[in-house]
Amino acid sequence: MSVTIILIIITVGISLYAWQNESLMHKWIFQPYAVQRDNSWYRFITSGFLHADFTHLLFNMFTLFFFGDVVELVFKSVYGDTTGVLLYLLVYLGGIIVSDIPTFFKHRNDPPYRALGASGGVSSIVFASILFYPTLDICLFAFICIPGFIFGVLYMMYSYFSGKRMGDNINHDAHLYGALYGFLLSLLLVPQALPSFVNQIANWRMF
Numbered sequence: 001m002s003v004t005i006i007l008i009i010i011t012v013g014i015s016l017y018a019w020q021n022e023s024l025m026h027k028w029i030f031q032p033y034a035v036q037r038d039n040s041w042y043r044f045i046t047s048g049f050l051h052a053d054f055t056h057l058l059f060n061m062f063t064l065f066f067f068g069d070v071v072e073l074v075f076k077s078v079y080g081d082t083t084g085v086l087l088y089l090l091v092y093l094g095g096i097i098v099s100d101i102p103t104f105f106k107h108r109n110d111p112p113y114r115a116l117g118a119s120g121g122v123s124s125i126v127f128a129s130i131l132f133y134p135t136l137d138i139c140l141f142a143f144i145c146i147p148g149f150i151f152g153v154l155y156m157m158y159s160y161f162s163g164k165r166m167g168d169n170i171n172h173d174a175h176l177y178g179a180l181y182g183f184l185l186s187l188l189l190v191p192q193a194l195p196s197f198v199n200q201i202a203n204w205r206m207f
Contacts (some may be wrong), residue, residue, distance in 0.1 A: 002068070002069055002072055003068075003072055003085050003088060003089065004064060004065065004068030004069050004072055005065075007064065007068070007092065008061045008064060008065060008068075010049065011048075011049050011051075011057070011060075011061060011118060012057065012061060014049040014050065015049065015050055015051040015057050018050050025050060027040075027046075028042075028043060028046035028047060028049070028050055029043065029047050029050060029114050029115070029116050030043045030044065030047035030100055030103070030114065030115045030116060031043065031113065031114050031115075032103060032104045032105075032106075032107040032108040032110065032113060033107070033108060033109065033110060033111045033113065035104060035108070036104075036108045036109075044096070044097045044100050044101075044104075045093060045096060045097055047096075047100070047115065047116045047117070048093070048096035048097075048116075048117065048118045048120065048121055049118070050116040050117065051116060051117050051118070052116060052117065056117060060117060060118045060119060060122050061118075063122050063126065064118070064121075064122050064125060067122075067125050067126050067128075067129045068092075068125050070129050070132070070133070071088060071091065071125050071128045071129050071132065071186070072084070072085070072088045074128075074132050074190065075087045075088045075091075075189070075190075076088075078189075078190055087189055090185070091121075091124050091125060091128055091181075091182055091185055091186060091189075092121040092122075092124060092125055093121060094121075094124070094181065094185065095120045095121040095122075095123060095124025095125070095178040095181050095182050096118060096120045096121040096124075096178070097120075098120070098177060098178070098181045099119070099120025099121075099123065099124070099173070099174040099175070099176075099177045099178035099181065100115065100120060100171075100174060101177070102173050102177055103115060103171060103173055103174060106173070115171045115174065117171075117174075119171070119174050119175055119178065120174040120175070120177065120178030120181075121178060122178070123174070123175050123176075123178035123179040123182060124178045124179065124181050124182025124185075125182060126138075126179070126182070127152060127178075127179040127180075127182040127183040127186075128182045128183065128185075128186035129148065130148040130149060130151070130152045130183065131183050131186050131187055131190075131193050131197055132186070132190075132193055132196075132197075133148060133200070134147065134148050134149035134152075134197050134200050134201050134204075135147045135148065135149065135200045135201065135204045136148050138151040147204060149201055149204075152179070152183075155175075155179065156176060156179060156180075158172075159172045159173075159175040159176035159179070160172075160176055163176060
């Protein structure tokens, strides 16, 4: 069983349990004010295993399922099974943590603010896959398919400007910084991917 599948099983199990256990949800959710007040730094990681509802959970786990195995396989092929898995986890779990750092500084004096979800880690994995396979299509709503490198540019622009607007109860900053983290860390860990990335885009043709 791949680590991606294990992560999905754990995340689904914790999310379902937290929906029935309000105290766990309250204790594990990312609340920058609480982190600053009582040093509950663990929330940076535990919040990534919680989701607001079934749609939120399904979307994140569906995305992780389709992109995670690809990225996991690349790291295993470069570093071997054990080290490859550890580096894959560094991209995913690190993405969850790092993507919330800007949110922490932005909302640490905002008591009502809360955030949850694996989106930062999932964005990290999606953008790692774009680094490795930039011309593979990414499909939106199952029928609008565009190459990964074009999707990546549009996604970054949308996340940046939506984060500036705010007001829709989505932590777009986590998406943006998770994506940047995943792409840059994967490039640092697999530098030989850069020439391939450039070459694949250079040889891409629309028709």
